[in-house]
Amino acid sequence: MDLPLSRIANERLHRAIPGGAHTYAKGEDQYPEHLAPVISHGRGAYVWDVDGNQYLEYGSGLRAVSLGHVHPRVTSAVHDVLERGNNFVRPSIVELEAAEQFLETVPTADMVKFAKNGSDATTAAVRLARAATGRPLVAQCADHAFFSTDDWFIGTTPMSAGIPAATMAMTVPFPYGDLPATEQMLRQFHGQVACLILEPTKGVAPPDGYLAGLLELAHQHGALVIFDEMITGFRYSEHGAQGLYGVTPDLSTFGKALGNGFAVAALAGRRDLMELGGLRDSRDRVFLLSTTHGAETPALAAAMAVIDVYAAEDVTARLHALGARLAAGVTEVAAAHGIGERVLVRGRDSNLVFATLDADGAPSQEYRTLFMRCLLENGVLAPSFVVSAAMTEEDIDRTVEVVASACVVYRKALEAGDPSPWLGGRPVKPVFRRKA
Known part of the structure; x- marks a missing residue:
């Protein structure tokens, strides 16, 4: 060759x-x-x-x-919306249709907001958790490879050049599958941890009772749980690992398989949390996700076609x-x-x-x-x-x-x-x- x-x-x-x-x-x-x-x-x-x-x-x-x-149903769906324009000054009906279809497919979430990449979605989830809890620290699962290109995660890797030490100190690790060690971390940083972010699995089924136990433990200590479903969403189950294992996180993020290569990611979660980034809540507003291309119609059309194909085939x-x-x-x-x-x-x-x-x-x-x-x-x-x-x-x-x-x-x-x-x-x- x-x-x-x-x-x-x-x-x-x-x-x-x-x-x-x-x-x-x-x-x-x-x-x-x-x-x-x-x-x-x-x-x-x-x-x-x-x-x-x-x-x-x-x-x-x-x-x-x-x-x-070049899956034919995805390509056809994208072609159809391209004939109608792909970005407007107001939300398109495609945004509504895609959101409703996503929430029907992932019924453990109440609301969803789309983005172009997974890093934006995970960082928005972290910001939302910090706003909801009033706490500064992010606990990220140290046994998983990647969560975001943003400073809160990249500062934990060997490629931390350009990230202030103060920022690095705002993220702390916890081990997957070890509830006692996680509780020790939460006690060490008592009242400071806003959220625990993790992929729901490490490639195999989680230890029996682990995900539910983690959710209960986090809530006991006033923290939220974020599932990074970039990989597990759709590839493990179209309902996500949360649907597969029967555990509903406070927030979750999806991407990867959702668009079959088109640029689309999603932040989903509880209504009371998601509304902090909306217009129908009296609390201080969270600048959640606001992207010019986040709801570009071809990518959302691709996502809807992907959801259809997963269900039909x-x-x-x-x-x-x-x-x-x-x-x-x-x-x-x-x-x-x-x-x-x-x-x-x-x-x-x-x-x-x-x-x-x-x-x-x-x-x-x-x-x-x-x-x-x-x-x-x-x-x-x-x-x-x-x-x-x-x-x-x-x-x-x-x-x-x-x-x-x-x-x-x-x-x-x-x-x-x-x-x-x-x-x-x-x-x-x-x-x-x-x-x-």
């Missing part, structure tokens, strides 16, 4: 765009050296790079494109079935090649990732590079194993075959005690690091 045009395009991207991409997780450094394709177009479960190479694509749009590229069940087939296949071939304890599949079937471990069983960027290189060279673009509904069982079986060939190389590297001859250059790097 040759990528000269992609290599040229990557150089141009770095000259024009800091990092060479608009999302760090899409950066060239996340892929083996000289094997970062620049995409020309996609259809269904496949994408083509500017060199004409075809790839079966996992994790499409960072988990956003769950139905596959039982998309969540299909994602789980495809993922289960993939997980079983990868686990089987890794074991067959004697590296079943080094190449692992983790997470819920609809949202799988892979782990690449070295000879000592430690996570390894070098072995991740080797593994990804083997997949890319065989037409599988897989920063994760997150499936889309556009995939077929044949696509999954082909992936397993490619993984099997990668396992042959992986085992050779383990036996040699050094993966570097198979890397083809520098190893891939973690997104959150202090130096480039």
Whole structure:
């Protein structure tokens, strides 16, 4: 597989765009050296790079494109509203229709407000919690990877340059699944914590009673609970993890799969909280979400079409079935090649990732590079194993075959005690690091 045009395009991207991409997780450094394709177009479960190479694509749009590229019902819905205009000086009827349909689908919420990205939604939720409680601190689950590009979260990462120490001190951690440790944190910062924000799961079902217990504990200490459902919303269940596990948070945020790649996110929650950002409440007003493009009609039309498709085609069940087939296949071939304890599949079937471990069983960027290189060279673009509904069982079986060939190389590297001859250059790097 040759990528000269992609290599040229990557150089141009770095000259024009800091990092060479608009999302760090899409950066060239996340892929083996000289094997970062620049995409020309996609259809269904496949994408083509500017060199004409075809790839079966996992994790499409960072988990956003769950139905596959250019889904006909989504495309048709977007085309229909484009013929009617996409942004006006007053709310369009599409805003009302999208809000009502969302609330019918996620009945645990009373009100919803749309935005263009998840960071705006989570930060609005944090601001709302601070206003409602009169408290300054945010408690964020330390076991989850990402919540927002805003200072309250980025200050907790190695990429905290430019964020004042005083701001960093306003966010405190708590561990997932550990109610006693969380209670200790709430006691330590007694009367200061406005909210606890977390993804409802860590890839597998939460410990029995944990989510309900966390909600009760937070309320006992006067704090609110925010579920970040950017990933779990729709991909786990169209009702969100809150519907799947039967626990209603005070506020929640959705995105990713909601628009099948179109830019739409949502903040949803209790009416008494959400009305703080409205016009029918006597309390001090909260500048909640006010975005010129937040209710752009094509994205909302896409969201409504996505909701329709999920309901009509039982998309969540299909994602789980495809993922289960993939997980079983990868686990089987890794074991067959004697590296079943080094190449692992983790997470819920609809949202799988892979782990690449070295000879000592430690996570390894070098072995991740080797593994990804083997997949890319065989037409599988897989920063994760997150499936889309556009995939077929044949696509999954082909992936397993490619993984099997990668396992042959992986085992050779383990036996040699050094993966570097198979890397083809520098190893891939973690997104959150202090130096480039």
